[in-house]
Amino acid sequence: MQYCNRCGSNVSLAIPAGDTLPRHVCQSCGHIHYENPRLVVCCAAEWEGKILLCRRAIEPRHGYWTLPGGFMENGETTAQAAMRETQEEAGADVEVQAPFAMVNIPHINQVHLFYRGQLRSPAFAAGDESLEVRLVAPADIPWNDLAFRSVAFCLERYLADRETARYGFHETNLRPL
Amino acid sequence: MQYCNRCGSNVSLAIPAGDTLPRHVCQSCGHIHYENPRLVVCCAAEWEGKILLCRRAIEPRHGYWTLPGGFMENGETTAQAAMRETQEEAGADVEVQAPFAMVNIPHINQVHLFYRGQLRSPAFAAGDESLEVRLVAPADIPWNDLAFRSVAFCLERYLADRETARYGFHETNLRPL
Numbered sequence: 001m002q003y004c005n006r007c008g009s010n011v012s013l014a015i016p017a018g019d020t021l022p023r024h025v026c027q028s029c030g031h032i033h034y035e036n037p038r039l040v041v042c043c044a045a046e047w048e049g050k051i052l053l054c055r056r057a058i059e060p061r062h063g064y065w066t067l068p069g070g071f072m073e074n075g076e077t078t079a080q081a082a083m084r085e086t087q088e089e090a091g092a093d094v095e096v097q098a099p100f101a102m103v104n105i106p107h108i109n110q111v112h113l114f115y116r117g118q119l120r121s122p123a124f125a126a127g128d129e130s131l132e133v134r135l136v137a138p139a140d141i142p143w144n145d146l147a148f149r150s151v152a153f154c155l156e157r158y159l160a161d162r163e164t165a166r167y168g169f170h171e172t173n174l175r176p177l
Numbered sequence: 178m179q180y181c182n183r184c185g186s187n188v189s190l191a192i193p194a195g196d197t198l199p200r201h202v203c204q205s206c207g208h209i210h211y212e213n214p215r216l217v218v219c220c221a222a223e224w225e226g227k228i229l230l231c232r233r234a235i236e237p238r239h240g241y242w243t244l245p246g247g248f249m250e251n252g253e254t255t256a257q258a259a260m261r262e263t264q265e266e267a268g269a270d271v272e273v274q275a276p277f278a279m280v281n282i283p284h285i286n287q288v289h290l291f292y293r294g295q296l297r298s299p300a301f302a303a304g305d306e307s308l309e310v311r312l313v314a315p316a317d318i319p320w321n322d323l324a325f326r327s328v329a330f331c332l333e334r335y336l337a338d339r340e341t342a343r344y345g346f347h348e349t350n351l352r353p354l
Contacts (some may be wrong), residue, residue, distance in 0.1 A: 003185035005201075005210065007178045018305060020265070021250060033182065035214045037249050039288060072214050073198065076225075077281035078288060079351050086196070099279060099348055104254035111216060111255060128195060169346035171252050171276055 006031045006149075008043040014167050019151045041081035042069025045094040047119040050135035051155070056088050056147055057131045064147035066152065067114065070129075077144050080119070082115040091125030094118065100159055101170040103150035112150040116158060116167060183208045214286040218258035219246025219328070221281045221335050222271040224296040227312035228332070231266050233324055234308045241324035244291065245269075247306075259292040268302030271295065278334055280327035280345040286301065289327040293335060294342060326351050 004011050009028030010068040016032050043108055044067055045052040054067045054133045056073045068089040070079040079096045086094040094117040099113040136142075138159050146152045157170045178201045181188050186205030193200055193209050201210040202287045220231040223246055230242045245266040247256040263271040271294040278291040301310045313319075315336050323329050334347045 001182045003180055005182045006178050006220070008180035008185050011182070012202050034248070035251055037251055037253075038213045039216060066322075071211070072288075074212055074214055074286040075261075075283050077283050078279070079312060079348075079350075080283075099346060102255070102276060104256070106252050106254050106257075109251040171256075173256075 001033060001035075004029060004031055005030045005033070016056075025164060030067040033153065035109075036113055037106075039072040039078065039081075040069055040110055040112045041072050041078050041085060041115070042067045042112060042154070043082040043086045043094055043115045043117050044052075044094065044154055045086055045090075045092060045117045045119050047122050050137050051094055051141070052086070052090055052094075052119065052124060053134055053136050053141070054126070054130040055059055055134075056129065057126070058129050061147035063131065065142050065145050066151050067110070069114075069129075078113055079115060082117065086117070087127075089127045089130050091127055092123065092133070093120045098167065099169060100161075101154045101172075103152065103153055103171075104173040106173070107176050112148075112154075113157075114154040151153055178210060181206060181208055182210070184243055189306040202293070212286075213285075214288055215246075216249040216255065216258075217246055217287055217289045217327075217332070218249050218255050218262060218292070219244045219294045220259040220263045220271055220273065220275065220294050221288060222267075222269060222294045222296050223333055224264055225313050227314050228318070228335075229263070229267055229269055229271075229296065229301060229305040230311055230313050230318070231303070232309045232311075232312050233306065235306050238324035240308065242319050242322050242331075243324040243328050246289070246291075253289055256292060259294065263294070264304075266304045266307050269300065269310070270297040272297055275344065276339075276346060277344060278331045278349075280330055280348075281350040282327065283350070284353050290329075291327075291335075 004026035011024040103112040181203035
């Protein structure tokens with residue numbers, strides 16, 4: 001970041017009064033540009049015991065399998081983000097049930113939040129960001145071809161909880177490999 | 178937002194290729210400025226059955242009571258944010274236990290995440306953003322003088338779960354009053 005998005009002047013790193021961390025502060029108008037972690041919201045959606053997976057058509061991890069998900073947008077709730085991403089990436093209508101897992105990835109300033117849900121019908125179709133979409137039985141999950149460690153964490157905990165029919169809320173942190 | 182923070186040229190609202198929502202896009206360098214909801218992380222910290230509350234020294238809601246909390250920073254985990262905010266606002270050392278509640282507030286593009294925790298000692302002191310800090314028994318919680326509805330939601334659920342010693346993960350959405 002080099003310029004103020006309010007007035008177009010140069011910004012410089014400085015610790016504002018009452019703050020503890022350096023921020024990009026405008027040298028002209030004084031506007032402080034805060035940067036904060038982003039929420040990525042995903043959904044583990046089931047239909048008759050199978051889980052909806054998408055094969056990514058975009059980087060990062062093109063060609064690898066993931067749960068539908070993406071950056072939460074302003075003006076929506078986390079559950080709405082989970083529904084929207086499931087619709088956009090997998091063409092599927094999901095009834096979101098509950099938050100299920102949260103994965104902190106501080107080195108990329110992201111928090112991944114996973115919901116569990118049930119598809120309202122077995123209809124699905126690859127969206128622009130997916131090469132293909134499948135309903136996958138637990139035994140057929142492509143563990144070695146999953147796109148993200150957060151997705152693997154969610155699926156592991158989801159299948160374990162499903163065994164007991166008692167779903168918790170699971171949290172973990174990921175560090176660089 | 179009027180100017181690109183990469184090159185200083187004017188931005189305009191446009192829907193980027195492959196996107197579905199208007200973004201601030203630089204007319205010169207093409208940089209897309211995404212804006213996303215921010216996570217506010219708070220902590221319900223206990224000591225011998227009492228809960229740590231802070232009276233706000235800043236707006237919004239100057240003079241009202243809240244749980245320690247604030248915007249999550251880049252490079253930290255949600256649990257670290259809860260610990261940091263408890264230290265900064267209440268001068269207290271908390272052992273964070275588990276995520277406990279999540280409150281979506283889409284009209285202000287915020288998600289409030291509450292942890293529960295135990296103080297490591299009964300030491301506390303008002304930070305710069307607090308007028309005073311107290312350990313408050315459940316019967317003495319100032320329900321009519323709480324700063325935020327999300328804090329009331331968390332405290333209600335927390336006290337209810339504490340009765341049964343079974344803590345869940347609770348979610349709600351707030352709309353404008």
